[in-house]
Amino acid sequence: MTIAKREVTSLFFSPIAYIVMFLFLLYMGLVFAGLVFVPGQLTELRRLVDFSRFGLFFIVPLMTMSLFSDEYRSGRIEMLRTSPITEFDLLLGKFIGAMFFFLILLGLTLIHLTLLMIFGHPDYGQTFSCYLGLALMGMMFVSVGLFYSSCTQNQIVAALGSLLTLGFFTFSGGLSELIPGSTKIFEWIHSAMIYLSVGTHLEDFSKGVLDTSHLSYFLGFSAIFLFMTYLVLESRKWR
Amino acid sequence: MTQNENQIESGASARGMYWVNLSLLAVLGAVILGFALYMTNTHKLHADLTSGGIYSLSGSTKKLLQQVDEKGQGYELVSLFNSDAEKNTQVRDLLGEYSRVSKRITGKDLSEANRDEILGKIFDRYAGEIKPYENAVSEFEKLSKSLDNFSEIEGANLGALAQKEKNSAQTRKECAELQGFFNSSLKEELARQQRAIRKISDSKPAEWWKATASLKTFLDEALPDITSLADKGKYKETFSAPLIAYLDSAADRYKAMSDSLKTYKEHLDKLPPLKVQDVIDSIGSNTIIVLGPTAAKVIGSSDIYKVQRSPNPRETGPTASFEGEQAVSSAILGLVRPDKVKVVFISAGSGPLSSGAYSMITDRLKDLNFEVMDWSPPGGNPGERAPADPNPPAEGKGVVWIVFPPEQSNPQMAAMGMPAPSPTGVIEAVKKHIADGGQVLIFAEQTSTNPFASEGPAGFPYEEITRGFGVDVKANFMVLKSYDSQEGSEALPLFELSRFPEHPITKPIQSLPTRFVAVGRSQMGFVGAPTVVGVDPKKPADVDAQVIVDTGNDRSIWGESTVSAEPKFDPKEDLASPVPLAVAASKKVTVSGKQEELRIVVIGSKTLGRNELIQPQLQMRSGALYQVVPYPGNAELFVNSVLWLSGYENMIAVSAKSNAALRIRDIQPAVLTTLRWGVLWGGAPAAALIAGAVVYAIRRR
Known part of the structure; x- marks a missing residue:
């Protein structure tokens, strides 16, 4: 918890947090005003959630790029290693800190929800599901960001790595349409890309539907990337 | 080995072990994760958090999809919707739900640009009925060769005849005209047909019926010409002697050609009508195609x-309710059940009911894949002008009859000396229908107040039928409700119920207002008032009968045995609530050596499904005009009874669900612009930047 607290504090003392907040609010505001907050439209956050991934795949790498890279660059990682905390504690602390910041970002969208509540009657079950989906997607995106940040001391490289990976997860659904469905192997690749797409799994959450397959997707990929981060941290001991 | 080397080796070995362990852990983790993802994908748990459950299919649809899965045949649902994003x-969500619930159903979102792909799939399904058309077209290819050959020879012969100088100018002109017909008109038209056929056969999928239609037109035009040239009687009147002599000599060829064309045309005429054509004609944008x-x-x-009309039609115009699931x-x-279940409205002495007073129920039944018909047996209507069909349009197993009480005699009929319609024909027909395994919905009404009843059917005419199913209709009782007002109390055969005993028919209509009311009021009293329908205490042992509608604990409703000007509840003679009003009964019988379940439903109010009680009405609520169905239970009770009788229980209660009511209300443009710029695009993002600047400034100090 100490590491998490330190992480959040340092994030809020750095300009990047405010730039991230600015970009996030601007993007969500544009989507909300253009697609959701239109008289006569359904009072739901569905389209905001569906479109959020296109903004978050860009914003989350900015948020996570410095998490480990900065520690490596400044040499603080060696200091942390000599302290009694384990790699697991370090990873957990960083992850909780980043997730806390991400949840604060989500909290900022309560502005949008408030407007919907003033001018309509959103379905609360669906709204809860929307936020749950966003939180789970955030968890996966943060895990990816953490992994790339743990791989290099160069923040730009970390951000680019995250951006490419999250870009794949974000756009693989659309990219799958480019694959010709002529042979079995292409069909298999097409299905795999559809499955890997974040949109496939976020859609049900945005509708107000909870499905264990989508829960397991987000939790599973978060676990994979966190575990890989752990391996990277552990491996640095042996260099 | 030095101590240093030993240390290096043990360090390397420890590192090696570490990586082995780590790799094993990684593999184990991947396997566990892969298994978890696989399990959660194959055994999905699903929870719809929306308050109206709009992303959950009804229990009835789920049962239907279970049947689909059990049959193991694949279905495809294709949406061609492109009207607006919301629709x-x-x-798409709805079709997604179907494919989520059933393993055998796949949902697809396509556009009309994929028309060929869709047509291909449809053609595959109707390959059997399209094949004769394809064969007919390929047969024409042989015929066209001989016709081409024939016109070639005839054109040449007639040309030679036209060249003969010894023939008169008239003969040469006639020959030249016929030569023109064979060499130009017929050959060109034939070539055009062949090109059209080639084009159709090259297209994928090939619409063969278009080719046969075109060939029919061609034959309609060409056949009379060739036939007239093969008909001695006809050409003798038209042509000059040398041409007649030639046609006489060529008569066998002409006759053979004419006969071949005639036979082929008959073959085309006999081709069965195509269902696929209706399907294809219906395809358009904003449609859903269900491929079975x-x-x-x-x-x-x-x-x-x-x-539907919107809450305030003057302002926003009509709105539409989403009834996609139904x-x-x-x-x-x-x-799943390709043969439509037939429903026959039957009454002695009335006109067609399905297109008359019950037309709205008929539409509902048709929507649910029923085929609806009418029948009134001969002799039922004493005033009938045209003789009635003695045979019902459908009867026996798999057919549901909806039997109404015979029209009661009225003063006009009595004055004209006309007897009341006789139910005898209906009774006999219903008995035969049941004996053949048919199902029946019978409506009853209170009859004893009719002063002309002595001339017509007194009591309940179908008692003999209903008794066999343990249903006791007390048609001498009128079900009344007492209404108190400032002028005193009044008892009327008019009341609403919204709670019903548990039964598959009534389960989905709990809490839906359902009205029971007399047909009308005359000087002699009420006509067609609700009556008592209960379970006979002495019902046969093999019968399972259950009251599906009763008046509950409402003490203001009772069954009145002696209807007077001011009826009052008499505990000795009258029936206190709960008064039974409808019964559903079934029994196992052997029909044609097979064990069958016969079902019957008897409802003590014949107005239940009349248009007046079903159609939406305009109502003022909270200052706004709403179009509402005041008694939604009426149509549901009627339709659910037919569904239960026909064994279509699965379809009971597939009702519309939508979140369409939850919309953002009108916002003044100025307010909207202020909120967009002031909060969404400007205020909130700027606040984040300002906060950052403040933190930065504080830190710098």
Whole structure:
């Protein structure tokens, strides 16, 4: 918890947090005003959630790029290693800190929800599901960001790595349409890309539907990337 | 080995072990994760958190999809919706739900650009009925060769005849005209037909019926010409002697050609009508195509979005309610059970009911894949002008009869000396229908107040039938409700119920207002008032009978045995609540050596499904005008009874669900612009930047 607290504090003392907040609010505001907050439209956050991934795949790498890279660059990682905390504690602390910041970002969208509540009657079950989906997607995106940040001391490289990976997860659904469905192997690749797409799994959450397959997707990929981060941290001991 | 080397080796070995352990852990983790992802994908748990459960299919649809899965045949649902984002999404979500619930159903979102792909799939399903058309077209290819050959020879012969100088100018002109017909008109038309056929056969999928239609037109035009040249009687009157002599000599060839063309045309005329053509004609934008294993159905936009008047029609115009689930489930049901269940409205002495007073119920039944007909047996209507069909249009197993009480005699009929309609024909027909395994919905009414009853049917005419199912109709009782007002109390055969005993028919209509009312009021009293229908205490042992409608604990409703000007409840003679009003009964019988379940429903109010009680009405609520169905239970009770009788229980209660009511209300443009710029695009993002600047400034200090 100490590491998490330190992480959040340092994030809020750095300009990047405010730039991230600015970009996030601007993007969500544009989507909300253009697609959701239109008289006569359904009072739901569905389209905001569906479109959020296109903004978050860009914003989350900015948020996570410095998490480990900065520690490596400044040499603080060696200091942390000599302290009694384990790699697991370090990873957990960083992850909780980043997730806390991400949840604060989500909290900022309560502005949008408030407007919907003033001018309509959103379905609360669906709204809860929307936020749950966003939180789970955030968890996966943060895990990816953490992994790339743990791989290099160069923040730009970390951000680019995250951006490419999250870009794949974000756009693989659309990219799958480019694959010709002529042979079995292409069909298999097409299905795999559809499955890997974040949109496939976020859609049900945005509708107000909870499905264990989508829960397991987000939790599973978060676990994979966190575990890989752990391996990277552990491996640095042996260099 | 030095100590240093030993240390290096043990360090390397420890590192090696570490990596082995780590790799094993990684593999184990990947396996566990892969298994978890696989399990959660194959055994999905699903929870719809929306308050109206709009992303959950009804229990009835789920049962239907279970049947689909059990049959193991694949279904495809294709959406061609492209009207607006909201409707597209709504339809896509619905089809997604079907494919989520059933392993055998796949949902697809396509556009009309994929028309060929869709047509190909439809053609595959109707390959059997298209094949004769394809064969007919390929047969024409042989015929066209001989016709081409024939016209070639005839053109040459007639040309030679036209060249002969010894022939008169008239003969040469006639020959030249006929030569022109064979060499130009016929050959060109034949070539055009062949090109058209080639074009159709090259297209994928090939619409062979278009080719046969074109060939029919061609034959209609060419055949009379060739036939007239083969008909001695005809050409003798038209042509000059040398040409007649030539045609006489060529008569066998002409006759053979004419006969071949005639035979081929008859073959074309006998081709069975194509169902696929109707399916293809219905395809358009904003439709859903349901592709079953051997057939397809197209659901139009108007069946998916039923137009209703908006709460305030002057301001916003009509709105549409989303009834996609009902439409899609009905289509799937129609494909699962391709034969439509027939429903026959039967009454002695009345005109067609399905197109008259019960037309709205008829529409509902048709939407649910029923085929609705009318029948009134001969002799039932003493005033009938045209003789009635002695045979019912459908009877026996798999057919539901809806039997109404015979029209009661009225003063006009009595004055004209006309007897009341006789129910005898109906009674005999119903008995035969039941004996053949048919199901029946019978409506009863209170009859004893009719002063002309002595001349017509007194009591309940179908008692003999209902007794066999343990149903006791007390037609001498009128069910009344007492209404208190400032002028005193009044008892009327008019009341509403919204709680019903548990039964598959009534389960989905709990809490839906259902009205029971007399047909009308005359000087002699009420006509067609609700009556008592209960379970006979002495019912046969093999019968399972249950009251499905009763008046509950409402003490203001009772069954009145002696209707007077001011009826009052008499505990000795009258029936206190709960008064039974409808019974559903079934019994196992052996029909044609097979064990069958016969079902019957008897409802003590014949007005239940009349248009007046079903159609939406305009009502003022909270200052706004709403179009509402005041008694939604009436149509549901009627339709559910037919569904239960026909064994279509699966379809009971597939009702429309939508979140369409939850919309952002009108916002003044100035307010909207202020909120957009002031909060969403400007205020909130700027606040984040300002906060950052403040933190930065504080830190710098």
